[in-house]
Amino acid sequence: DTGVSQNPRHKITKRGQNVTFRCDPISEHNRLYWYRQTLGQGPEFLTYFQNEAQLEKSRLLSDRFSAERPKGSFSTLEIQRTEQGDSAMYLCASSLASGTADGYTFGSGTRLTVV
Amino acid sequence: AQSVAQPEDQVNVAEGNPLTVKCTYSVSGNPYLFWYVQYPNRGLQFLLKYITGDNLVKGSYGFEAEFNKSQTSFHLKKPSALVSDSALYFCAVRDGTGGYNKLIFGAGTRLAVHP
Numbered sequence: 001d002t003g004v005s006q007n008p009r010h011k012i013t014k015r016g017q018n019v020t021f022r023c024d025p026i027s028e029h030n031r032l033y034w035y036r037q038t039l040g041q042g043p044e045f046l047t048y049f050q051n052e053a054q055l056e057k058s059r060l061l062s063d064r065f066s067a068e069r070p071k072g073s074f075s076t077l078e079i080q081r082t083e084q085g086d087s088a089m090y091l092c093a094s095s096l097a098s099g100t101a102d103g104y105t106f107g108s109g110t111r112l113t114v115v
Numbered sequence: 116a117q118s119v120a121q122p123e124d125q126v127n128v129a130e131g132n133p134l135t136v137k138c139t140y141s142v143s144g145n146p147y148l149f150w151y152v153q154y155p156n157r158g159l160q161f162l163l164k165y166i167t168g169d170n171l172v173k174g175s176y177g178f179e180a181e182f183n184k185s186q187t188s189f190h191l192k193k194p195s196a197l198v199s200d201s202a203l204y205f206c207a208v209r210d211g212t213g214g215y216n217k218l219i220f221g222a223g224t225r226l227a228v229h230p
Binding site: 004041056104106 | 149160217222
């Protein structure tokens with residue numbers, strides 16, 4: 001495994017349904033990030049884990065969103081009662097924890113379409 | 116709050132000509148700056164970063180960026196553009212607010228290189 005893996009690549013769901021995405025980071029990376037990217041915009045920070053601890057959540061992350069990283073390895077992002085405004089690309093990234101800010105390694109993303 | 120601005124939605128350049136993609140930043144403290152590239156339906160790929168040291172930073176695929184503290188800019192450059200450089204480019208800054216580091220991205224600039 002040489003990269004960050006995200007599944008599924010695409011998800012189409014009906015409004016009101018729940019969806020869950022998975023991210024498998026680079027194995028030695030202990031930091032994991034979730035971002036959301038809408039068309040024509042840059043990625044927006046959602047949340048961040050160091051090992052299994054969720055250390056920061058954006059105000060963008062409403063109560064319908066929940067993220068976990070139960071054993072400090074893979075992570076899941078769940079959206080409950082999806083709305084059309086949730087349609088976006090959801091990106092996962094991982095990095096090493098170090099004194100300086102390393103570049104992230106991003107996955108290819110999960111594209112969510114809510115109909 | 117830390118932020119970056121990319122003033123151009125799109126940059127058009129002929130193949131073989133030099134290219135510049137602009138980025139300005141607003142930070143408190145020393146800036147940690149990054150450039151990423153995104154190809155269609157793919158995640159972001161790290162190009163280069165500025166932490167400290169030389170103002171001219173060299174990165175992947177022949178790209179370089181010039182850090183200018185007085186102008187608070189971090190423009191991405193390449194001496195000779197290729198059609199394959201056509202993609203979406205994002206500038207980012209590290210935000211250490213709250214004690215946890217995350218990247219804040221600009222809105223992106225679409226680079227179109229014409230044969």
